[in-house]
Amino acid sequence: MSTQAAPEDATSATTRYEGSVRDEALRAQARTGRTFTLRINRGEHGDSAGRWESYDVELAAGMVVLDAVLFVQAKHAPDLAVRWNCKAAKCGSCAAEVNGRPRLLCKTRLEDFNLAEPVLVQPMQTFVRIKDLVTDVSWNYRVNEKIIPFRARTDRPWKFYQRDVEKAQEMRQCIECFLCQDVCHVLRYSGEEKPAFFGPRFFVRAAGLDFHPMDAEDRVGQLRGEGGIGLCNITKCCTEVCPANIHITDDAIIPEKERAVDAFDDPFRGIFRRNGAPKP
């Protein structure tokens, strides 16, 4: 009887070797013993100013800000409130502000910061705090309910090309983090009484419906009226913070604004148009 082991598959041996080298490198980085200071703005319901608390956090390889917040929760402050679900930039629930900029905590790498300085984490400032880093974003869901829903066209077969749905598909990438709502100055400085302004997230949603080739509705009148799209002055701040890389201003807001001008402010086109502005 032979005692010789079966020859190992070369690919799996290489993969295991590379994996062990990589893991060892990661472990070595994590063993640096380095710590940095995380400052978290904490507070109870409705406390907009809050209080800043400082925590020492052990740095580990590949750490994101959410890891650091969870380290604080595990080691220093078990009552710290933070909302998260996927840790993969897909659910939108860990939205907050890091060093003053709206970001997903789970997508923000600590290696992007100068860790000789404290890293500051605070809740989204546009919405009322529930506790610590968790805010009440329910106003957004009430806005969402106002948007005219999709109604299918019946005058043509349900057939279209991929190029016809690409604009609508871009709008469907939204993960409802509300970082764009947080950064938008029209909403940010309005306090609890929000103005008649749907905000960038819902301009995206309305545009996604308007751009669908089989949609029979037109939301441009709604956006110009209760949606308040005229208040947007195209600063593009919303586009800059969108983790789904939706070109909010260029691909949703500006086309809808142009359609609103065509529909309501262009007297020449108004003579020939009976049913709102042409859909894209």
Ligand code: SF4
């Ligand atoms: S571009 Fe318009 S919607 Fe976006 S942040 Fe600026 S004002 Fe708000």
Ligand code: SF4
């Ligand atoms: S449009 Fe972008 S920033 Fe705004 S809620 Fe959706 S994913 Fe978040």
Ligand code: FES
């Ligand atoms: S935990 Fe889901 S997006 Fe960050």
